[in-house]
Amino acid sequence: MVRRRGRIEFENDRGEIVHYARHENGGGLVSPKADVPHDVVVVPGAYVEAGARIGGGSRLKAGGWVDENAQLGRDVVVAENVHVGPDARIGDLVRLGRGVRIGAGAVVGANARLEDDVQVAPGATVRPGQLVRSSVVTAA
Incomplete structure (x- = not known):
């Protein structure tokens, strides 16, 4: 990790250097290429990657990672140690419990609630308003 004038740099798993800045509302790390409004809370230990977009009023807790x-x-509430995979789409008012894993390109409809440790497979869909208690949601 390297710190340079308000920026933090890491080398990712592909050997690329990625840049982050501390979000003013919580201090978590946000790519300068992400769209994260001022009223979103991103706590220390949470990350938002390049190209990600987060709607107003959302909260990311420690270990939350928006790919x-x-x-x-x-x-949207993203609990501790949640991974929202690349190109995933999460609707308004969704609650993601601790340890949830959302696969690449998966869709979670508005008002859905995923309890702790649920895994949503890449490309799978969770219906709007659905309560998911099972451990794995697969693509149809």
């Missing part, structure tokens, strides 16, 4: 080009709607 490249993922989109979160308004007022």
Whole structure:
């Protein structure tokens, strides 16, 4: 990790240097190429990657990771140690419990609630308003 004038740099698993800045509302790390409004809370230990878009009023807790080009709607709660995979789409008012894993390109409809440790397979869909208690949601 290297710190340079308000920026933090890491080398990712592909050997690329990625840049982050501390988010003003919480201090978590946000790519300068992400769209994260001022009213979103990103706590220390949470990351938002390049191309990600997060709707107003959302909260990312420690260990929350919003991957490249993922989109979160308004007022989404991302609990501890959650990974939202690349290109995933999360609707408004969704609650993601601790340890949830959302696969690449998966879709979680508005008002859905995923309890702790749920895994959503790449490309799978969770219906709007659905409560998911099972450990794995697979693509149809």
